[in-house]
Amino acid sequence: MFHQRTEPAAKAAGDLLDAYRPEAAFLATPSGVVLGEGAAAVTERLEDVADLLARGTADSPAGPIAIGAIPFDTGAPGRLVVPDSVRTSPPLAESGQGDRRQRPLPGPWTMRPVPAPDEHAEGVERVLKRLAAGDGPAKVVLARSLRLSGPGTVDVGQLLSNLAWRDPAGHTFAADLPAAAGSTRTLVGASPELLVAKRGGRVVSNPLAGSAPRSADPSKDQRSAVDLLGSAKDRHEHAVVVEAVTEGLRPYCRTLDVPEPELAGTATLWHLSTRITGELRDPDTPSALLAAALHPTPAVCGSPTAAARAAIGGIEPFDRGFYTGAVGCTDARGDGEWIVSIRCADVAGDTLDLFAGGGIVPDSDPDAELAETSVKLRTLLLALGVNQPIDAPQG
Numbered sequence: 001m002f003h004q005r006t007e008p009a010a011k012a013a014g015d016l017l018d019a020y021r022p023e024a025a026f027l028a029t030p031s032g033v034v035l036g037e038g039a040a041a042v043t044e045r046l047e048d049v050a051d052l053l054a055r056g057t058a059d060s061p062a063g064p065i066a067i068g069a070i071p072f073d074t075g076a077p078g079r080l081v082v083p084d085s086v087r088t089s090p091p092l093a094e095s096g097q098g099d100r101r102q103r104p105l106p107g108p109w110t111m112r113p114v115p116a117p118d119e120h121a122e123g124v125e126r127v128l129k130r131l132a133a134g135d136g137p138a139k140v141v142l143a144r145s146l147r148l149s150g151p152g153t154v155d156v157g158q159l160l161s162n163l164a165w166r167d168p169a170g171h172t173f174a175a176d177l178p179a180a181a182g183s184t185r186t187l188v189g190a191s192p193e194l195l196v197a198k199r200g201g202r203v204v205s206n207p208l209a210g211s212a213p214r215s216a217d218p219s220k221d222q223r224s225a226v227d228l229l230g231s232a233k234d235r236h237e238h239a240v241v242v243e244a245v246t247e248g249l250r251p252y253c254r255t256l257d258v259p260e261p262e263l264a265g266t267a268t269l270w271h272l273s274t275r276i277t278g279e280l281r282d283p284d285t286p287s288a289l290l291a292a293a294l295h296p297t298p299a300v301c302g303s304p305t306a307a308a309r310a311a312i313g314g315i316e317p318f319d320r321g322f323y324t325g326a327v328g329c330t331d332a333r334g335d336g337e338w339i340v341s342i343r344c345a346d347v348a349g350d351t352l353d354l355f356a357g358g359g360i361v362p363d364s365d366p367d368a369e370l371a372e373t374s375v376k377l378r379t380l381l382l383a384l385g386v387n388q389p390i391d392a393p394q395g
C-alpha cells in the first residue's frame with residue numbers, strides 16, 4: 001500500500017521543465033505535462049501496471065499514476081514507476097513561454113557511429129536480400145546508433161528543455177532507466193509518434209512510417225512532401241503499419257475509424273501519418289494493456305513481427321535497449337498515453353547513445369536509407385547544439 005501526493009498544478013509547463021532533475025520522470029504531450037518524483041512503487045511490465053496502481057491511493061480523484069519506459073525487446077524488463085509525488089501542467093504549447101530557454105550543451109564531443117555508415121548501407125542490402133527470398137519478413141526496420149562522449153556529465157535537464165522548446169507541440173520525455181554502472185541512466189527524446197492514447201471509451205493511435213527530408217527552401221520542401229504522399233514504396237511501408245495497428249486494436253474496439261494517410265511534419269522530416277480512432281468495447285481497458293498489445297508495431301520492427309525481429313537481431317551490431325520501446329503515463333482508471341520511443345538518446349554519465357532507423361521494403365535504396373537515418377539523428381544532435389556532418393569517417 002502506498003499513497004501518492006499530487007502537488008497543485010503548475011501554471012506553466014516551463015516550471016516543470018525547470019524542476020526536472022535526473023531520476024525524475026517527465027512527459028509532455030499535446031494533452032499536458034507530467035513530472036513524477038520519487039518512487040513509491042515500481043514494476044517491470046506494462047501488464048502489471050493496472051494491478052500495481054490499484055494497490056495505492058492518491059490525492060488525485062483519478063488515483064495514482066504510473067510513468068516510465070519499456071524496451072524494444074518484449075522479454076526484457078522495463079521500468080515503470082509510481083512516483084511519490086506528481087505535478088502536472090497544461091501543455092507546453094499553451095504556456096506562452098516560447099523558446100527562450102534553449103542553450104547548447106558544452107562540447108567538444110567525440111562521435112562514434114555503430115555500425116560505420118557504409119556498414120549500415122550494407123545491412124540494408126542484406127535486409128533487401130532477405131525480403132527478396134520471399135520466405136521471411138516483408139518489412140524490416142533497420143537502425144544504427146551514434147555514441148557521443150563529452151567533456152563531463154551530460155546535463156540531461158538542459159537537453160530535455162532544448163528538445164521540448166524546439167517542438168512544444170510534440171511528445172518530449174525523460175525516463176529514468178535501470179542504472180548503468182555507477183551513474184544514473186536516462187532515456188531522453190522528442191518523438192512524433194503516438195503508440196496509443198486512451199481516455200474513457202476513446203482510443204487513438206497515430207502510426208508514422210514513410211519519411212522524406214524537409215528543406216529550408218519552401219518549394220523543395222513542398223516537393224518533398226508531395227513526392228512522399230505519392231510514393232508507392234512509402235505508402236506500402238506505411239500501409240503495413242496501419243494494418244497491424246488496426247488489427248491490434250480491433251479485439252478491444254466496438255468501432256474503428258481508419259482514414260487515408262496524410263502528411264505530418266517535424267522540424268527535420270515529413271512522415272506519412274494515419275490517425276486511427278476507435279471506441280472501446282470496455283471503457284475500463286487500461287491504456288498500458290493496449291500499448292502492450294500493439295508494441296512493437298511494424299513502424300519500428302517490421303512485419304511479420306517475429307521474422308523482422310530475427311532479421312534485426314542478425315544484422316544490427318548493438319542492443320536497442322529502450323530505443324523503439326515506449327514511454328508513457330497512465331492513471332488508475334487506465335487513461336493514459338504511450339509514445340513510441342524514437343528520436344531519443346540513452347544517456348549515462350558523459351555518454352549519449354543516439355539511435356535512428358528506417359523501414360526497409362523491397363524498393364528501398366541503401367544510400368537513401370542511410371541518409372534518412374542521418375536526418376533522424378539530427379533531432380537529438382540539434383538539441384545538443386551539435387551541427388556538424390556525422391557520416392565523415394572518424395579517426
Ligand SMILES: C=C(O[C@@H]1C=C(C(=O)O)C=C[C@H]1O)C(=O)O
Pocket residue numbers: 141143193208209210211271299300342343355356357358359360376
Ligand atoms: C525508427 C524510426 O522511425 C520510424 C520509422 C519511420 C520510417 O521508416 O519512415 C518513420 C517514423 C517512425 O515510425 C526512428 O526515428 O528511429
